[in-house]
Amino acid sequence: MSWLVTGGAGYIGAHIVRALAAAGLPPVVLDDLSSGHASFVPDGVPFIEGSILDEASVEETLRAHDVQGVIHVAGFKYAGVSVKRPLHTYAQNVEGTRVVLAAMESAGVANIVFSSSAAVFGTPDVALVTEDTAKAPASPYGESKLIGEWLLRDQGIATAESEHPLRHTSLRYFNVVGSGDPSVYDTSPHNLFPLVFEALIEGRTPRINGEDYATPDGTNVRDYVHVADIALAHVAAAQRLVTGKRIEAAYNLGSGDGLSVRQIMDAMASVTGIPFIPEGAPRRPGDPDRIVASGALAARDLDWKMRYSVDEMVRSGWEARQAAYA
Template identity: 65%
Template sequence: MAWLVTGGAGYIGSHVVRAFREAGEEVVVIDSLSSGHAGFVPDDVPFVRGTILDGDLVRHTLRDHAVSGVVHLAGFKYAGVSVSRPLLTYQQNVTGTATLLEQMDAEGVGRIVFSSSAATYGTPDVDLVTEETPTHPESPYGQSKLVGEWLIADQARAAELAGGTLAHTSLRYFNVVGSATPDLYDTSPHNLFPLVLQMLQRGGTPRINGDDYDTPDGTCVRDYVHVADLAHSHVVAAQALESGRPLEPVYNLGSGDGVSVRQIMDVAAEVTGIDFTPEVAPRRPGDPARIVASGELAARDLGWEMRHSLHDMVASAWAAQQRHSG
């Protein structure tokens, strides 16, 4: 029996795959490589190249590898771009999830851990986001993730009515950073850490968008969590479902306090040894001063813990960036 990781050749997915292996769990990967990398998948892990929109491919993968549960990370993940490409976003994230659930039902696979997003909250008017905070997504990406949660919950109810079971939970998180190994790195063209580190490597000066927010140092405060910590909780969630232990439908994997953009810049200078003063640009429209989530519920049920400091996050990302560009 194995767990299927959709999107397992991506930055987060590949870390989840390795966390499964470290826990002694069998795993199989399906990934279209639209943003993932075949080299991120260990040689001894079965890899199926293809999209979850291909129902036949998904069904044969579930059957051929005796899959007992799915960790679903595959999807279009760029919130900003989703505004200009809503149809692609919904196709990948909503139709893809529906297709996956359909094939899971056909093959009797009754467990799923869904990689959701804190983008489902939009811009919450609270100091600390909890699972009870109302959802108001502000992009097609955030909306598609919320619809994915609804699809899974509705399919679970349908399975129960039919005398079956679909055990599930959804994990919401903000900014995932760092690397557990220099072989795996964030290749997103939109995320802050790779943008800052690549800029420094090229001899440029990173930029802060606004330094006059109502925060301790005037820059935006966000949740940043280390990818290894995140991957660990995905595996714990999967193991809980497999053991029959009930989980909440949704968990936030949050830091509880957050860090500012200025703090990230300061630590980047310290870690890289490159002394720089970031440029300050005007605020970007729609950027809230602070978005931070509580991880208390996940700590109770999923072993969630911030095991890595901000220094660890930057240092591991820098080591991976140097390996990649070297």
């Protein structure tokens, strides 16, 4: 039996595909390649180019590949852009999740790990975000992910007495960085690591948006978590679902202490060997001083841990970026 990874040709999804295979759980990929890359799918892994909005195609894939569970990563992931494209965001993230759940119900597939986001919390005024922190998403993207969690919850309740009651969990995380395979790298035009890498390659000076935050070095602090650790947590959640162990509705994959943008920049200069002093730029509206999540609950159930130092995160991402254009 296999596991379907929607969005499995993307940066995060492709790492999950590799982690599934390494754990002896055969993966299948469904991806429309709107932001993914066919080259990210390993040889020998079944790949269906298609949309999660096509219910018949999703159901056919579930049946044809004897799928026992879904890791639902596919979606529109750009929070800033979602403000300008709310209808597209809701179509991909809300309707897409509904379609996946409907296809699962029709095909008798009852396990799903949902790739959610820490964007469901918005800008919480707490030192450490936990699973119980109030949800107040500040963008259509964050709202769509929270609705996705509600869809899983409600479908779980609705199918509780059925032949195939839905077992589910949602994994929330902030900034995913690095690479666990030199053939897979972050191609997002909006994320910090690829933005800095491209600036250095093109001979431009990277910028810091805001240097007067109420943090030790004046730059904002976030969770930066390695993509390989994120992938392992998804696999651990999948394994917990199929073995019938108790599982929480949601887990925060947080670092517990966070890193500042200046710490990231210092590591970038050190690891790449390209010395630079980042340019100061105005704050981005709505950017809070610090958002860091606890990963204690995930550590208890999903063997969640930070296995990489900041230098190792940067080095793995930089090496993968360079390998892509070697």
